[in-house]
Amino acid sequence: MQSGANAVIALRAGGAAFVVEIREPVPAVLHWGADLDAPADDLRRTAGPAVLNNSPDSPRVFSVWPTERDGWSGTPAQSGNFAGYGTTPRPVLAGHRVDVPDDGVGGRLELSFTDGGLRGTVVYELDRFGVLAVSLSVGNSADRPYTLDGLLALLPVPDRAVELVDFTGKWCRERAPQRAPFGFGTHLRATRRGKPGHDSPYLLMAGTSGFGFGHGEIWAAHLAWSGEQRYLAERLPEGAGAFAALVGAGESLRSGEVILAPGERYDAPPVLFVWSGEGTDGVADRLHRRLRARPGHPVTARPLVLNTWEAVYFDHDLDRLTALVERAASVGVERIVLDDGWFRGRRAADAGLGDWFVDADVWPDGLEPFVKVVRAHGMQFGLWFEPEMVNLDSELARAHPDWILGPADGLGPSARRQYVLDIARPDAYAYLLSRLDALVAAHGVDHLKWDHNRDLLEAVSRPSGRPGVRRQTLALYRLLDELRARHPGLEIETCSGGGGRVDFGILDRTDRVWASDCNDPVERAQIERWTRVLVPPELIGSHLGAARSHTTSRTTDLSFRLAVSLTAHAGIEQDLTAASPADLAIIAAWSALYREFRPLLHTGRVVNADLADDAVALYGTVARDGSRALFTWLRFRTSPAGQTGRVRFPGLDPAARYRVVVRTELGAASRHQADDPDWVAHAPIELSGAVLAVAGVPLPTLNPQQAMLFDIERTS
Structure with missing residues (x-):
């Protein structure tokens, strides 16, 4: 780790640049945006703003770790205290390290700080596609606990960023964009659902006036985290150093959720920052290329899927499902996913969750006869789970009521007739891992559809009563990582009541997102168009539903439903055994069209x-x-x-x-x-x-x- 100051570090890639001045006590960002054909020192020499009237007597600084000490009156990067003391951070640069590849494309800058009994680190990594990942951490080296209330990655933006776009939504209408002027004050979006939620901000974009799909400059932030989130854009009258405003994000922590004992450290989830000079399509292109370059990204052809849910719901019957598989084979389906209803006691949505054993009443010979039917047609086999949830009417809940996430003095209301399993508990975690592992191994499962159908309310662990959202999220990551380590070929689809958990944190561990529970193509086309700003098409499940939509009751033509579901990772949700020969012939033609175009759809650049x-x-x-x-x-x-x-x-x-x-x-x-x-x-x-x-x-x-x-x- 190098020490000293008065250096300018520039990371460049894909037409974007990130430039930092190494200065004391805390470095500052000189530039984030288009690559510049200019001496870096010119940025340093022009970085000092005016000293305003009725202001601190030194120029205000917006550093890489913004604090009040530097005259910053906006949201600080760090908030917390030692039992009411040490509430205003005063970090001091302890050293820095920079690593740039031999070809000069991208690179990594690590900055370390001391602050009394605290040690801080911020790492900037610019990948080859111009995506800047920012990771912060705080460690406690004092002899007393430190309560951390928040740690945010914040970057400045220029005054020409005058409009904001982020997202809201609800079940079956996820990722609805909302646009507003970037005015003075704080634009804050925080989720309190135990997950990003159907109304997740998803991607916060600040841009030039009227920016669109193919035009305008954008400075965007995405939090790669599957728990609770906090996004903000902030503009103060005095600006942010030499800049006008900021954008940033971080984990939204509940009161008392992170209390660092001596020697403990908190690692904030990474925030991805993206600059584009080509509108939102430019943002999407950088993010898509980043995902496609990851070592575990799917490289084989994305199979055409049939999911059984809207075809049979809970009515599991071997003969009926066999007929469905045979129809699926006739139109070119390559993967069958057996959805909800196969496990013990699961005849409706109010019972059985948690009892991950094949229901002998419905499947007297187990699932193997059905799996053999699927394999006989040359198809992959997938299975639905909702591991993080439990029904009170289940053997698991009756045997282990203390495994349910919630206050010890009484549970709040159920949602979708279910509660949340505290998977951060070692015994609950071990149970889930053993059942999932056993079922995947027993049936050679190729694909798991991993659902999560309710928000987390009063998410506290028993008996401590401590907040449990962060622990729950980290346990989920460990569970997914362990399953994939044990079954390297296993693919996992993330579903959360549809699109309630779509982020780069979950995508680090999964191979497909279920963008929405809505198969109505009118709604779906809009949902997927905005989902594609973050997620490439090959990771977005898009299914053909019935003529009359299960979720909206709207009736649409087969041709329209097929066209909308073609251009992602295509699948089928409807009951093919009820389809006419003419419709089956058109579906078969659509299947062939998907196979023809998927090499293009799953590697090319998305444009609007x-x-x-x-x-x-x-x-x-x-x-x-x-x-x-x-x-x-x-x-x-x-x-x-x-x-x-x-x-x-x-x-x-x-x-x-x-x-x-x-x-x-x-x-x-x-x-x-x-x-x-x-x-x-x-x-x-x-x-x-x-x-x-x-x-x-x-x-x-x-x-x-x-x-x-x-x-x-x-x-x-």
Whole structure:
């Protein structure tokens, strides 16, 4: 670890740069954004702001560990106390270490601090794609306990970041964006659900005026943590040092949750910061490439899935499920997932959770006869679990009531007729690990659908009464890590009442997210479009549901449902045994289309057209080498205008020529017009990239809840 100051450290990658001045007592960020063709020392020499009237007599500093000592009146990086004392941190730089690869792309900067009886560390790691991971820690070297109330990673942003976008939502309507001016004061989003929740802020973006999918500068933050979260954007009248404002995030800690005994350390979950000069699609591209580069990222073709839930619900019967598998095989399904209802006492949602033994009343010969049927058709086998939950009507709850997370003097209300198992307890953890391990081994399970269907309320451990959310989250991570270590080929899908736990922390340990319990394609298209800002398509489960949606009761055409569910990790949720021969033939064609395009969909760059009319959407995936693209043009509802005018296909090379084919295997979309635009009527057609990507082309006026697929291939 090097000591000393007066150095400027620059990390660069992917057109982005992060520059820090090593100064005493605490270093400061000089720049975070576009890479600069300028001497780094020029940033240092221009980093001092004015001394304002009625202000501290020295220039205010916004350091890498913002505190009141430096004149910072906003949210501090660290809050806590020694039994009411030591409430204003005063960190002092103890040393730093910088590691930059030989090729100069990316790198790592570690800064260490002393602060009386505390030791702090902040680590900045810029990956090859321009994503900056920031990790903070605090250790207690004093002889008395230290109560930590919060530790936040905060980075400054310039004054041109004038708008904020983050997300809210609810069950079956996750990741709904909300936009607001970046005004003075603190924009704070904190979750208190024991998980990120269906209303998770998800990704906080500060950007230039009117930033969109393909344009504008953005400074974004994402907390890679599956527990409770805190996101903030803050602007003070005096600014933040030489900058205007800040964005940041960290774990939201409950009172008394982290009390560091002498010698103990708290490691905050990492926060990912992303700058983009190309709108939200640029943010998504950096994050997708980061995930795809991880060692455990799925590299084999993502199998077409059939999940049994909306086909049979709790009605498990070998003959019925065998017929379903046979129909699935006939349309090209490659993985069967047996959902809720297979375990002891589980005939409805109010009993059985926790009793992870095959129900002999329903499956007198166990699951093996069904598994053999699945294997005989060359398919993978998956199984649904909800390990973190328990019904009071279960053998587990009756034998171990103290394993339930909640106050010792009485449980609060159930949610979805269930409670939370305190998996941080060693005995409860050992039970779950043994049952999951045994079932995966016994049946050669390829895939676990891991559900988590309720919020954590009064999440305290018995008998101590101490807050348990952080311990619960870390125990979940250990459980997932141990299962994967014991079964290296096992894939795990994260589901939390649908999309209630989608973050980079859980994605470090899973291979698929269930974006929402809603299979209504009108809702699903919006949910997935925004899920893709963080998660690449190959990790997003997207299923064909029944004509009449289970969650909204809306009825939609088969062609529309198939088009929406094609462009992620595709699957089926409906009862194929009730489908007509004509519908089965179309589903089989969709299955073939998925296999044709998944090499593109699961490796390419996701793009979205910026359109003035939010009743329509055009989104697609473009191959990294620009050789091919697949776009979906869809309409949610009617519009005042009769037609959209010229629409750009983003991501295509203006210097190339392309052959455009309208793929009609799913059936012709219903139009609200007499005839298609001339170029569509003459498709397949060859057009220049300049026309497609820069000038734009008129598109058909579709009726509501209709979609078209455009297959675009470069010819020269």
